[in-house]
Amino acid sequence: MSQSNPFTPTFGTAPPVLAGRADVIGRVSMAMDSGPRHPDYTLVVTGRRGTGKTVLLDVIARSAAEKGWLVLQVAGSDRPDLAANVMQRAHELVRPASWAAPALGFSPEATGSPDGLPDRPVPLPERGDLRSTLTALADQASANGVGVLLTVDELQASAANALRPLASILQHVTRREERPLMFVGCGLPDVARTLLSDPGMTFFHRCARAETSRLTDDEVRFALGEPFTAAGVPVVGAALDAGIAAAVGYPFMIQHIGYAAWERVDGLASTGVSAADMAAAIDVADLAMTQQLVEPVWVGLSAKDREFAIAIATLGGVAEVRELAVRLGWSANTVNAYRRRAIDAGIAVAAGRGRLRFAHQAFERHARSEHALADHDHDATSQSGA
Template identity: 30%
Template sequence: MPKSRITNPFKPSAGHLPPVLIGRDIILDDFQEGLDNGSGAPGRLMRITGARGTGKTVMLTEFRRMAEQQGWQTISETASKGMAQRLLEKLRPKKGNLSFSFEPSISVMSMGGSLGGVHYEQSRMPLTLREAMSERLDVLEKRGNGLLVTIDEAQAADRDDMVAIATTVQHLTSEDRNIAFVFAGLPSMASKWLNDDVMTFLRRAQPERLGDVPLTDVSQAFTDTFTSTGMLLEGEALSHATHATAGYPFMIQLVGYHIWRVAKRRHQQEDSITVTIEDAETGVRDALSRLGDTVHGPELDGLSPIDKTYLLAMAQDDGPSSTAAIANRMGKDAQYANMYRMRLIEAQVIEERGYGKVDFAIPYLREYLREHAAYIRMAGGITD
């Protein structure tokens, strides 16, 4: 292939499969076993949690690809109001006078008062979500196939939608239907849905928490991916690129993308390209800028002013912070500060580092907070 036609193999955008899906082999194997082992297998009911940028959407995309390779039909949704209705419509598109809902409804006929005439309202033939999935499975199972439903950003789902979907999957699973259901979201999803008395079925979902990827895997993935496009990344440049990712999945894509782009532009006239340390350093700087825009900013936008105050107090330290020191900087007692510590740990923004210590769970968030402290305080109405 001519050099001019080689495209950047890294995909630092939501949901795009990276060139090499690294560090997730066990989860992928669990899902594949679920497909192979039939109804009731643990891998057929799974919940994926993780902070922003850990690859939740990518995992759902890969699950759908795996299922489709085996002839399954897959249906995906991102949580927002009306999700259950949209799922139903994807299962059986609206035709004629059929109506669809995830709530039972009845046909209506009325007597009109005009001139003593009899008037009939249009007949409505309701189809519930459970019925729609069952009918689709009737067709798929005749061919030995099944149905996979994936829900992304489940923490944002409307409760009525989640109740409808959870109860539908529960009934079909109890009937040994060939169905799989995977839902993904931020860590807050677990406390929101798993503690709901109506959705106890979801507590049985196999939990998978996405964390950082081992740096040895990152290094090998960089080497293989750059080599596949005719570039050489090794030595000091490879080490700099690898450690800059901190094993954070989205940062792996960002660093790879920007280093590849910088090297391609600087050495496009050369017959073979070897990435220099200068290329790597420039690419990492570009990646860090993009990380702030796409991960750090949105993460902070979803937090309360007191949450942000806690994080700004942490950012004053170069490493793990003492929870007592944080409370002192906030001007609050330890019990008050502890409420926000627990909130931020649950959201996987920070993590415990031994007794009385916490640190940032999202790479480079400390640096971002320091650089944007004045803006964060002003925008959030935070006062010292």
Template identity: 30%
Template sequence: MLPEQNPYSPGSGRRPPELVGRTGELEAFDTLRARVANGLGDRGVVLTGLRGVGKTVLLNEMHRMADRSEWLTVRIEARRDETGARAVRRALARELVVSARKLTRTRMTARMREALGTISSFNAKVGATGIELGVDLSLGRADSGDAEVDLLELVEDVALALGEGRRAFGVFVDEMQDLDSETMGALIAAQHAANQRDWPFYVIAAGLPNLPRVLTETRSYAERLFNYRQIGKFSREDATQALREPAERLGAEYSPDALEILLDAAGGYPYFIQEYGQAAWNLAGDRLVSGADAVAAVQYGTEQLDSGFFRSRWHRATPSERRMLRAMAVDGEGPSPTARVAQRMALQPSSLGPYRAALINKGLVYAPEHGQIAFTVPGMAAYVDRHHDDLDDAADDGAATD
């Protein structure tokens, strides 16, 4: 069928043609929105899950819902490799000013003018942009240079002003496990204060399965502050819908055996469904994906995943870190006991530490529990198996050395 009409959307954070499942999460956020509109409080939301399950898509959807309710929103994506705290705070300030500019076009209460002053002074302090909000700086508010104090004052002023109109201030953070600990601590502390004092301020976050632990290690009370939701693979029913609906809407269909073949290959993972769906569409003849098309699509789609999704991650690891990934792959999807992985690499468990830490840093593995290690990428073990021979360190293209 025509590639230019292909409805599928493999790719990071790409909005799918059909947002399937996730009803529980969307309803929870809708309730939060409704409570804000009724002047009531609630908890922030933390979405966690493996790579490619649809956390970013869901976070973006919640962001859109918040915008539709006229919240003041900012969205940031944490990155470990970036220059850390200052860069994130600058991004926060920049987004905030851009968002706040919309408010200046409506009639403002005195409190709102003050809040804009606080935003301006926060912005001036971190030196983000020259965009003016047309109000005087609130000197002495949110401009001390101490992340926790400044964020707290900012949240207080902005949330209280928005609360007058039964709206909220929402900070959407993707990949939150990678946030520097200072900004993370400041955001959690602000959420804590907001919960206690009924300020309409919410952190809505997405991240890897270790995020809840990172949050509680940063501030122990984080455990009670958020509504934690695990985002996983689809049920067979949801997976079927994700694959079938986009094609049917365009007048195409899958034969029953094609559907089975593609769904089995995708294993319920949203990313893989999009990849195989895209391949099946491109390979099929007119309006029908046959079993033979599906077989070819699995082969083609897997090659696509191998050369992109998996390979890019494999190449982030240094040769010795790859040895560890290989030792983990012996256990399939895992998790693996770290002691066993060390043994396979002929290392003392303590010597495994630096590799483990580096791979966690790169977002390739995480520790589901103490003494365990697992891939963050579904299907990574099978990828390593498939390419056992050509993944040799000697064949490395020099992307990384140690």
């Protein structure tokens, strides 16, 4: 196979086929064209780990840049100060080539460009704060018929006191003053009930919402199969079906399965992807899922969260609230509280009224292995004390 592997099994890297996100991208594009009064001009996207939130933000950012917009990209995990990071990005911006003349805040003396046009905005006075910086950028963009896009990834990693100033600024600059400063942020599902429900951040309460939900089987079929089809590499029907079933709608899994399957058939395009190739690729992807998504989530769980997950596993991976209450000896209210925590953490999903199942088989396998390890340790302790 002469082509390089088109799949991208690394976090935040755009895949060869972006499936199932046309609705959100369309909403954002329409908001960009409509202006600050559009409800989606300030948008919060939520989704479980591995569902492509960061990729979606990058696609939106590239789309904005192609329109000639100024783009500021930061993450809640950036340290030490989110506002300072936004300020730094603002002063690092390069003037888009499509801007034919200096706009407010730019000066030909700022750079040595041969055409006399500036490449970067003139730094604001030392006393300039983030609000004045973003206001100036929005005015520069407006003078050129475009806007400023601010994206914040990993909102759940932000401290409340870091987000509050940003929320206040966006409330004033975007919503009250109606300057073209657009905001798109993303985070885990529980961010809507925890950080963004902070009384000091009413701006975020009023943001439009979108979700990077699991892809449908048809969307997975397209995302996993199309790169092979485009390269003229046949995929056995049963192999593709197995890949779809193993992905369980996770973009993360799609890219890892596709990448590993492509590597298996490298140089054997005429043979294509067999069922055996796909089975081996799924094993590789499952290991990546466990190491990169499941284990980090598990480490962050409380002891009772882990006990809850193990109880679901011992009940076959799908459980009802009443069954869990009996198994754990907890009240129904306590079980419901931990049910919500499991869903917010991305471990489990609702499976009908009062029912719960693991979001991915890798979570169930890990819970079972943790349970087996705990039993082994208990037996060893009992024998040593006998």
